[in-house]
Amino acid sequence: MQTTKKERFIGLIDEHKKIIYKIVNSYCANPADRKDLEQEIIIQLWDAFDQYNPEFKYSTWMYRIALNTAISYYRKEKKWHTKTDSFDNATIFHLRTEETEHREQMNKKVEMLQHFIQSLNELNKALMLLYLEEKSHSEIAEILGISKTNVATKIGRIKLKLKNEFLKNLNYETE
Amino acid sequence: MKPNELNEILSAYDAKLDRILSLNSASIQKINLQKTKKKTQTVLIFRSIEVVSFSALLLFLGSYIANHWSSTHLAVSGGILFVFTLIALIGSIGQVTLLNQIDYSKPVVEIRKKIERVNTHVLLFVKLLFLSGPVWWAYSLVAIDVFLDTDLYVHLDPDFVQRYLIINGVLIFPLLWFLNKLSFKNLHLKWVRTIISWVTGTKTQQALTSLKQIEEFEN
Numbered sequence: 001m002q003t004t005k006k007e008r009f010i011g012l013i014d015e016h017k018k019i020i021y022k023i024v025n026s027y028c029a030n031p032a033d034r035k036d037l038e039q040e041i042i043i044q045l046w047d048a049f050d051q052y053n054p055e056f057k058y059s060t061w062m063y064r065i066a067l068n069t070a071i072s073y074y075r076k077e078k079k080w081h082t083k084t085d086s087f088d089n090a091t092i093f094h095l096r097t098e099e100t101e102h103r104e105q106m107n108k109k110v111e112m113l114q115h116f117i118q119s120l121n122e123l124n125k126a127l128m129l130l131y132l133e134e135k136s137h138s139e140i141a142e143i144l145g146i147s148k149t150n151v152a153t154k155i156g157r158i159k160l161k162l163k164n165e166f167l168k169n170l171n172y173e174t175e
Numbered sequence: 176m177k178p179n180e181l182n183e184i185l186s187a188y189d190a191k192l193d194r195i196l197s198l199n200s201a202s203i204q205k206i207n208l209q210k211t212k213k214k215t216q217t218v219l220i221f222r223s224i225e226v227v228s229f230s231a232l233l234l235f236l237g238s239y240i241a242n243h244w245s246s247t248h249l250a251v252s253g254g255i256l257f258v259f260t261l262i263a264l265i266g267s268i269g270q271v272t273l274l275n276q277i278d279y280s281k282p283v284v285e286i287r288k289k290i291e292r293v294n295t296h297v298l299l300f301v302k303l304l305f306l307s308g309p310v311w312w313a314y315s316l317v318a319i320d321v322f323l324d325t326d327l328y329v330h331l332d333p334d335f336v337q338r339y340l341i342i343n344g345v346l347i348f349p350l351l352w353f354l355n356k357l358s359f360k361n362l363h364l365k366w367v368r369t370i371i372s373w374v375t376g377t378k379t380q381q382a383l384t385s386l387k388q389i390e391e392f393e394n
Contacts, residue, residue, distance in 0.1 A: 014198045048280050068279040068286050092202050096195040110188045123392045132185050145282025
């Protein structure tokens with residue numbers, strides 16, 4: 001019975017693994033922190049698994065938990081973290097190529113974009129991640145808990161900032 | 176940057192992740208998820224102890240006031256302490272309520288606000304400490320009466336008591352203004368930032384800064 005629940009859980013994590021991977025990479029620059037945050041998110045998702053409300057899309061629910069966990073982790077609020085001694089040191093996500101190779105292969109613009117996202121404050125970072133995932137304004141509003149109008153305004157502002165940042169960097173490179 | 180360029184960059188990244196990202200399910204299988212223990216419980220235990228302690232103190236002060244009803248100065252002193260304890264109790268009950276509402280599956284902004292409010296708890300005690308400055312005599316009178324069974328008031332010079340009451344009474348208003356300023360809404364003022372950081376520490380100041388950021392994010 002328990003195995004079934006765990007397998008179901010792992011299946012859902014597998015299906016939505018990119019969500020966790022992208023959030024972890026946006027909130028943690030350090031690989032050791034990334035590994036800890038991956039584990040922390042998995043635990044929080046597991047703890048909340050029984051209370052999953054099917055009224056929401058699984059991805060919406062997962063985004064909320066993963067973002068709330070990532071922000072708490074980013075703020076180093078140790079008291080909110082889950083304590084467990086049962087983890088080994090293995091990472092939960094594997095990149096089929098080596099991370100370094102992956103980085104080299106990665107498009108310069110993607111790197112620039114990731115760098116820009118990392119420079120945003122934690123709430124704007126969450127907003128941008130959701131926008132880049134092509135979530136609708138109403139779903140972003142639902143995940144973050146702000147109005148749809150506010151989502152649109154904020155996205156507009158961040159995009160403008162992003163555009164300037166890209167132009168600045170590209171001009172710098174061509175000089 | 177063309178309008179679609181951002182989406183194109185991301186689609187390429189997404190496609191790449193689809194190809195190279197895999198879940199180490201063996202690692203998750205090994206995790207004994209049943210053994211996880213939320214640290215939040217520890218904070219909740221501390222706050223619950225606060226609630227029990229302040230409730231006990233409140234009961235004691237209530238009975239102290241009732242027993243000293245005929246000695247106005249002692250009853251008033253006990254009443255002042257009662258009010259401060261009641262504020263502290265309400266603050267601690269509020270914390271327990273907030274802690275019970277923290278659920279990561281709720282909207283991000285809502286949960287951040289609750290967490291940051293819990294993180295700024297110490298500011299309430301600092302404010303109460305400042306606020307009790309002008310009425311510190313109430314603490315002394317009650318403590319000396321309870322622990323040494325001595326009524327200090329009858330030994331005090333009436334002129335001194337009168338001057339003391341006037342000076343401290345006048346002090347209450349600027350103090351209330353000052354304490355009201357010590358809020359995340361006034362973090363743009365350098366003196367507010369300095370005082371908060373000095374009296375409550377960096378962590379509380381960070382939490383207050385976050386509350387300000389959340390407010391700005393919501394508007």
